[in-house]
Amino acid sequence: MGELLRWMVVLLSITSIALASLHGEEKEQDILALIDISLSLSFSSCDDINCDNGGSCFKGNCVCPDKTTGIYCEVLENPCEPNPCYANGNCSETEEGYICECPRDFFGTNCDVIQSPNYPDNYANNTDMTWVLSGIPDKYIQLQFDDVFQIEDSNCGVVDYSVPFGCKDYITITSGVDDDLDVEYCGGARPSPITAPKGSDVWIVFKSGSQCSYSGFKLNYGYIDTSIPTNPIASTNYPDNYNTSMYVTWLISGIPDKYILLQFEDVFEMEDNRVKSCGNVSYNSVFNDCRDYIQIITGDIYVTYCGGAPPSPITALEGSDVLIVFRADDSCSYRGFKLNYTHIGTIRHI
Numbered sequence: 001m002g003e004l005l006r007w008m009v010v011l012l013s014i015t016s017i018a019l020a021s022l023h024g025e026e027k028e029q030d031i032l033a034l035i036d037i038s039l040s041l042s043f044s045s046c047d048d049i050n051c052d053n054g055g056s057c058f059k060g061n062c063v064c065p066d067k068t069t070g071i072y073c074e075v076l077e078n079p080c081e082p083n084p085c086y087a088n089g090n091c092s093e094t095e096e097g098y099i100c101e102c103p104r105d106f107f108g109t110n111c112d113v114i115q116s117p118n119y120p121d122n123y124a125n126n127t128d129m130t131w132v133l134s135g136i137p138d139k140y141i142q143l144q145f146d147d148v149f150q151i152e153d154s155n156c157g158v159v160d161y162s163v164p165f166g167c168k169d170y171i172t173i174t175s176g177v178d179d180d181l182d183v184e185y186c187g188g189a190r191p192s193p194i195t196a197p198k199g200s201d202v203w204i205v206f207k208s209g210s211q212c213s214y215s216g217f218k219l220n221y222g223y224i225d226t227s228i229p230t231n232p233i234a235s236t237n238y239p240d241n242y243n244t245s246m247y248v249t250w251l252i253s254g255i256p257d258k259y260i261l262l263q264f265e266d267v268f269e270m271e272d273n274r275v276k277s278c279g280n281v282s283y284n285s286v287f288n289d290c291r292d293y294i295q296i297i298t299g300d301i302y303v304t305y306c307g308g309a310p311p312s313p314i315t316a317l318e319g320s321d322v323l324i325v326f327r328a329d330d331s332c333s334y335r336g337f338k339l340n341y342t343h344i345g346t347i348r349h350i
């Protein structure tokens with residue numbers, strides 16, 4: 001290497017002398033080509049290269065550690081750019097990365113958590129709170145509830161752990177789009193994760209009366225993209241057990257004047273909330289509270305499935321996109337799902 005370097009220094013000296021003494025376009029071009037060669041030769045060597053910020057040199061190039069870029073790792077990436085804090089939180093850089101300063105009533109590393117007051121201790125009487133989550137074009141807002149969920153339903157006793165109705169206190173989630181999201185939740189069964197329509201804002205309202213209070217709710221939210229779908233679409237390893245801790249989305253784009261038809265294969269199994277110690281799922285129901293699930297979201301359809309019964313075929317509205325979400329938590333895994341989709345022509349209503 002030392003030999004090569006000396007040779008290059010000589011070469012560079014010759015070229016600069018030549019540049020100083022010679023004129024004429026052709027000669028200049030030759031000389032520039034010569035400099036090019038010497039530069040590319042010098043870059044395959046690490047002798048003269050000092051990488052900044054803990055980068056190391058490999059074959060003349062700096063291999064940069066996380067959060068640095070540039071030829072010599074001299075550029076520090078700004079962890080606050082783009083702003084990782086939701087809800088217009090303010091980001092500041094720290095030694096470890098960044099911290100978000102969140103607006104009132106938003107919590108979590110990225111201002112991505114909201115909760116009833118004092119959670120998981122009892123919320124206050126006469127609470128009336130509203131949160132607005134701003135939509136981002138082409139992304140879907142997804143909400144996921146924590147396990148402890150308790151909101152007063154019909155009386156001051158023990159809340160109902162199956163699907164409740166007649167809520168005294170409640171949380172509502174609406175997307176501002178005319179859709180199925182507009183539901184009141186209460187009782188003790190944590191709602192399944194919720195995905196709002198593409199690009200839309202989400203309003204969350206929590207109201208309590210003057211009588212009894214419970215633990216309340218806590219949820220986190222995020223903005224999701226989608227992956228390009230294969231056909232058929234299946235959970236990992238299908239029909240063997242899927243991996244745990246999975247979160248996958250697929251977006252099937254609509255075609256004008258056509259309907260998307262989804263058909264499930266018979267083997268269908270995802271962890272429902274009645275499963276104890278990874279036992280058998282229920283083979284005859286679709287549950288409100290799924291631990292693992294597949295969601296189908298399109299136009300006027302918004303469904304969440306788990307358990308062991310394959311859903312009936314689903315037909316989307318004409319021209320509509322279909323979003324499919326598959327989520328597996330970190331506990332038990334089952335055989336999963338497989339579905340195919342077809343763009344079909346006009347449906348005749350008789």
Ligand SMILES: *[C@@H]1O[C@H](CO)[C@@H](O)[C@H](O)[C@H]1NC(C)=O
Pocket residue numbers: 088089090101102103104
């Ligand atoms: C962010 O900083 C601006 C300017 O200092 C301030 O007005 C605003 O209240 C801050 N926002 C939050 C959520 O702290």
Ligand SMILES: *[C@@H]1O[C@H](CO)[C@@H](O)[C@H](O)[C@H]1NC(C)=O
Pocket residue numbers: 122123124125210211212213
């Ligand atoms: C709510 O009001 C009831 C009835 O007045 C009272 O017993 C209860 O302690 C109150 N709950 C809280 C959290 O203040």
Ligand SMILES: *[C@@H]1O[C@H](CO)[C@@H](O)[C@H](O)[C@H]1NC(C)=O
Pocket residue numbers: 236243
């Ligand atoms: C599923 O788990 C296996 C074994 O742990 C792993 O090799 C594979 O990469 C995982 N697949 C996905 C899609 O995470």
Ligand SMILES: *[C@@H]1O[C@H](CO)[C@@H](O)[C@H](O)[C@H]1NC(C)=O
Pocket residue numbers: 263264265266339340342
């Ligand atoms: C899609 O799946 C259904 C149900 O398994 C099956 O009957 C149908 O033949 C499949 N269609 C295609 C095009 O693979």
Ligand SMILES: *[C@@H]1O[C@H](CO)[C@@H](O)[C@H](O)[C@H]1NC(C)=O
Pocket residue numbers: 279280
């Ligand atoms: C689970 O399902 C298997 C196969 O259908 C059956 O043999 C077994 O008895 C079931 N176990 C329970 C606890 O229901």
